[in-house]
Amino acid sequence: MTTTVDVVRGTENQNVAIITLKNPPVNALALSLLRSFRENVQSAQDDDAIDAIVLRGENGIFSGGFDIAHLGKTTRGEKTENVSDFNEILTRLVENGKKPCVAAISNLALGGGLEVSMACAARVATRGAKLGLPELKLGVIPGFGGTQRLPRLVGLEKSLEMMLQSKEITSEEGARLGLVDEVVEDDGKSGNDRAVVEAAVRVAKRIANGEKQRQFSLTRTDKLPRDAKQTMGIMAVAEGKAKKIKAVLPHASYCVEAVKVGLEKGSAEGLRKESEMFQKAVKSPAAKGLVHFFFASRATASVPGITDQKLRPSEVKSVGVVGGGLMGSGIATACLLSGMEVVLKEIKPEFLQAGIQRIEANIGSMVKKGKMKPEKAKAIVGRVRGTLDDRDFANVDMVIEAVIENLDLKRKIFSTLESIVKPSCILSTNTSTISIAKCASEMRNPERLIGAHFFSPAHVMQLFEIIRVDQTPPQILVDTLAFSKKIKKTPVVVGNCTGFCVNRVFFPYTMSATVLVDLGCDPYAIDRVISMFGMPMGPFRLADLVGMEVGVHVGKNFIEDFPERVYESPLIPSLLDAKRLGEKTKSGFYSYDDRRKASPDMDAIAPFIENARKNRKVPLPGHPEQLGFSAQDIVEMIFFPVVNEACRVLDEGVAVKAADVDVASVLGMGFPPFRGGILHWADQMGAKKIYARLTEFGKKYGGLYEPCAYLTNCAHQGKTIAEGPNRARL
Numbered sequence: 001m002t003t004t005v006d007v008v009r010g011t012e013n014q015n016v017a018i019i020t021l022k023n024p025p026v027n028a029l030a031l032s033l034l035r036s037f038r039e040n041v042q043s044a045q046d047d048d049a050i051d052a053i054v055l056r057g058e059n060g061i062f063s064g065g066f067d068i069a070h071l072g073k074t075t076r077g078e079k080t081e082n083v084s085d086f087n088e089i090l091t092r093l094v095e096n097g098k099k100p101c102v103a104a105i106s107n108l109a110l111g112g113g114l115e116v117s118m119a120c121a122a123r124v125a126t127r128g129a130k131l132g133l134p135e136l137k138l139g140v141i142p143g144f145g146g147t148q149r150l151p152r153l154v155g156l157e158k159s160l161e162m163m164l165q166s167k168e169i170t171s172e173e174g175a176r177l178g179l180v181d182e183v184v185e186d187d188g189k190s191g192n193d194r195a196v197v198e199a200a201v202r203v204a205k206r207i208a209n210g211e212k213q214r215q216f217s218l219t220r221t222d223k224l225p226r227d228a229k230q231t232m233g234i235m236a237v238a239e240g241k242a243k244k245i246k247a248v249l250p251h252a253s254y255c256v257e258a259v260k261v262g263l264e265k266g267s268a269e270g271l272r273k274e275s276e277m278f279q280k281a282v283k284s285p286a287a288k289g290l291v292h293f294f295f296a297s298r299a300t301a302s303v304p305g306i307t308d309q310k311l312r313p314s315e316v317k318s319v320g321v322v323g324g325g326l327m328g329s330g331i332a333t334a335c336l337l338s339g340m341e342v343v344l345k346e347i348k349p350e351f352l353q354a355g356i357q358r359i360e361a362n363i364g365s366m367v368k369k370g371k372m373k374p375e376k377a378k379a380i381v382g383r384v385r386g387t388l389d390d391r392d393f394a395n396v397d398m399v400i401e402a403v404i405e406n407l408d409l410k411r412k413i414f415s416t417l418e419s420i421v422k423p424s425c426i427l428s429t430n431t432s433t434i435s436i437a438k439c440a441s442e443m444r445n446p447e448r449l450i451g452a453h454f455f456s457p458a459h460v461m462q463l464f465e466i467i468r469v470d471q472t473p474p475q476i477l478v479d480t481l482a483f484s485k486k487i488k489k490t491p492v493v494v495g496n497c498t499g500f501c502v503n504r505v506f507f508p509y510t511m512s513a514t515v516l517v518d519l520g521c522d523p524y525a526i527d528r529v530i531s532m533f534g535m536p537m538g539p540f541r542l543a544d545l546v547g548m549e550v551g552v553h554v555g556k557n558f559i560e561d562f563p564e565r566v567y568e569s570p571l572i573p574s575l576l577d578a579k580r581l582g583e584k585t586k587s588g589f590y591s592y593d594d595r596r597k598a599s600p601d602m603d604a605i606a607p608f609i610e611n612a613r614k615n616r617k618v619p620l621p622g623h624p625e626q627l628g629f630s631a632q633d634i635v636e637m638i639f640f641p642v643v644n645e646a647c648r649v650l651d652e653g654v655a656v657k658a659a660d661v662d663v664a665s666v667l668g669m670g671f672p673p674f675r676g677g678i679l680h681w682a683d684q685m686g687a688k689k690i691y692a693r694l695t696e697f698g699k700k701y702g703g704l705y706e707p708c709a710y711l712t713n714c715a716h717q718g719k720t721i722a723e724g725p726n727r728a729r730l
C-alpha cells in the first residue's frame with residue numbers, strides 16, 4: 001500500500017513525475033498509501049527538475065476510493081487516525097501546488113479516488129471508465145472535498161444527483177459534463193494503461209507550458225447557478241430528497257448541508273463543514289451497518305473447507321433450463337445476459353412458446369428503458385434454443401430445473417436427466433421448499449444434485465442461494481460459485497433444510513404479524529411501523545405481493561416441520577378461501593387499482609380479522625384492545641423471532657457464518673442494508689435483551705417466541721451472535 005514515482009523526462013521544461021497509486025486490487029486509499037502519496041507529491045512539487053505531475057493507479061484501475069476497512073474501524077468505534085487533513089494536502093499540494101497535476105484515470109475512480117482526481121488541474125480517462133461518489137451507500141459522505149469540487153465541475157444539480165443517488169457516470173458522460181478533459185481508447189482492462197498515461201502526460205506538459213489553461217476546481221464558478229434564486233430552487237429540491245431518505249439515515253442531509261455551506265460561504269468553509277459532517281456520519285449506526293454489509297456481501301463466496309482447497313472451477317458456458325414459467329424464463333434471461341447459451345425445455349409447444357416470449361419480454365424491457373441496443377437484444381435472444389426433448393441437454397454444462405413444486409415430478413426429472421447429461425454437468429433444482437435430498441432420491445448419484453435457488457424476478461434479484469447436502473462434492477460447489485460470479489449474483493452457500501436460509505429465517509415474520517393482528521393490532525399500522533423500520537414493505541403488503549396461495553402453501557411446510565414453534569392464524573387461509581388472493585386479484589389485505597397502487601381496505605377485511613380473533617388456535621392472554629402495542633413492541637415481536645430462527649440456522653450449520661445470514665436477509669427479504677443484516681442488527685440490540693424479550697413473549701404467546709439454545713447461550717455467556725457456534729456441520 002504505497003505510491004511510487006517514475007519520472008518521464010522530456011525536452012526542456014518537460015519533465016513529468018508519474019505517481020502510481022498501488023494497493024491491489026482496487027488501489028484503495030489506505031492510510032499508508034495516503035502518507036506515501038503526500039511524501040511523493042511533496043517531493044515532486046519541491047523538485048526543480050519536475051514540471052508537472054501525473055497520477056495513475058496500478059493494474060489498470062485508478063482507485064476505488066478511501067479504504068473502507070479503515071472506515072469500518074471508525075464505525076466500530078476503534079481508535080483510528082483522523083484523515084481529514086488529507087483534504088488540506090489535496091488543496092495545498094495537488095490543486096494549488098506549483099506544478100500542475102493531471103489524473104490518468106483507467107477504468108474507475110470512485111469516492112476518494114475521484115476526489116483525488118478532482119483536485120487535479122485536468123482528468124484524462126479511459127473510455128467507459130466509471131466515475132462517481134458512492135459514499136452515501138456506505139452511510140458516509142464524500143470527505144476528500146467531493147461536496148465542494150463536484151458541484152463546481154459538473155454543476156450543482158448533476159452533482160447532487162450523483163452524490164445523493166450514489167450514481168456513477170461513464171467517462172464519456174464526464175466529458176460532456178466537463179468533469180473529464182479527454183477520453184482515451186485504452187486497453188485499461190488488461191491492466192495496461194499506457195495510452196491514458198501518455199495522454200495525461202501530454203495534457204500535463206501543455207498545462208505546464210501554458211498552452212492549456214490550468215483549472216482550479218475549488219475556485220471555479222462557471223458551472224454553478226447564475227443567481228441565488230436558481231441555487232435556492234435546486235437546493236430546496238435536494239433538501240426535500242435528503243429528508244425523504246429515511247429519518248434513520250441522516251447522512252444525505254449532512255451531504256446537502258456541506259454543499260450548501262460551500263455555496264453560501266465559499267469552498268474553504270465548505271471543506272470545513274464537509275469534514276465535520278463526515279466525522280458525524282462515520283459514527284452513525286447506519287455507516288456501521290452499511291460498511292459491515294459491504295464486506296459481508298463480498299465474503300459470501302469464500303466457504304471454509306471448500307474454496308480454500310484451491311480447486312479450479314470449470315466454466316459454465318451453456319445451461320439447460322427445465323420449465324419456461326416465470327422462474328424458468330427469468331433464470332434463462334439471467335444466463336443469456338451473461339453470455340451463455342441456453343436450452344429451454346417445456347412439455348408442450350405452447351408452453352415453450354410462452355417461455356420464449358417471456359424471455360423476449362424481459363430483454364425487450366431493457367431495450368425500452370434504453371439500457372440495451374435492439375441489435376444486441378436480438379443477438380442475446382438468438383442464443384436461446386427451445387426444445388421438448390430432454391436429450392437436447394446432452395451437452396450443456398449445467399441444468400437448472402424450475403418446474404412447479406411437485407416432488408414426484410422433480411424426482412422423475414432428475415433420474416431421467418442423470419443418464420442424459422455429461423458427467424461434468426451440474427444438476428440443480430430451483431426449489432424453494434422441497435428437500436434437495438428428497439428430489440435426488442431416485443438418482444444413481446444423488447450427491448450430484450444441488451439447490452440453485454433464485455429469487456423472483458430471477459434476472460433482477462441479486463441473491464443466489466446454493467444448497468448443498470452433506471455429500472456434495474467440493475468441485476460442484478466451486479463450479480456453482482463460479483457460475484454465480486458469471487451471472488453477477490451474490491451467492492450464499494447453505495445447508496439443506498426446510499426453507500433453506502432465507503425462507504426459513506423469515507417464516508416468523510408473517511406469522512408474528514398475524515399474532516399481533518389476532519391480539520388486536522391494525523394490520524395497516526403494523527405495515528407502517530415495519531416500513532418505517534426500513535423494510536420495503538410490511539408483512540401484509542408482502543402477503544398480497546406473494547399471493548395467499550403461495551403464502552399458505554409455503555407456511556404449511558413450516559407448520560409440518562416445526563410444529564412446536566409456529567402460530568397458525570386463520571387470517572390468511574380465510575382470505576384465500578374468499579379468493580382475496582392479493583395483488584393478482586386486486587384484493588387481499590389491500591385493494592389495488594389498475595396501476596397496482598395499494599389502498600387499505602379495512603371495511604373489506606374487518607370480518608376476516610374478527611373471525612381470526614375469534615378462532616385463534618393458540619390461547620392469547622388479555623383483552624386484545626387493551627394490550628396497546630408501541631412501535632417498538634411491534635418491531636420486537638416481529639423481528640426477534642426472526643433473529644431466533646437465524647440463530648438456529650447458524651447453530652445447525654445451515655449457514656456457514658453470521659455475515660452470510662446478514663447478506664441473505666438483505667438481498668432475499670429486503671432487510672434494511674443500513675441495519676447491516678438481521679444478525680448484525682441483533683448484535684447491536686444485544687443477545688441479552690433479545691433473549692429476555694423472547695422469554696417474556698414466549699410465556700405469553702407460545703413456542704414461536706421461545707429463545708433457542710444458541711441465543712440463550714449467547715445471552716448467558718455475554719457473547720455476540722456473530723461469533724458463531726464455532727462448529728461447521730456441513
Ligand SMILES: C[C@H](O)CC(=O)SCCNC(=O)CCNC(=O)[C@H](O)C(C)(C)COP(=O)(O)OP(=O)(O)OC[C@H]1O[C@@H](n2cnc3c(N)ncnc32)[C@H](O)[C@@H]1OP(=O)(O)O
Nearest residue numbers: 026028064065066067068069110111112134142143144298
Ligand atoms: C473520504 C472518501 O470520500 C470516502 C470514500 O472514498 S469511501 C469509499 C468509496 N468507494 C466505494 O464505495 C467503492 C467501493 N467498491 C466498489 O464499489 C467495488 O468494490 C468496485 C467497483 C471498486 C470493484 O468491484 P468488483 O470488481 O466487483 O470487485 P469487489 O469484489 O467489489 O472488490 C474487490 C476487492 O476490493 C475490495 N475493495 C473495493 N473497494 C474498496 C475500498 N474502497 N476499500 C477497501 N477495499 C475495497 C473489496 O472488498 C474486494 O476485496 P476482496 O477481494 O478481499 O473481497
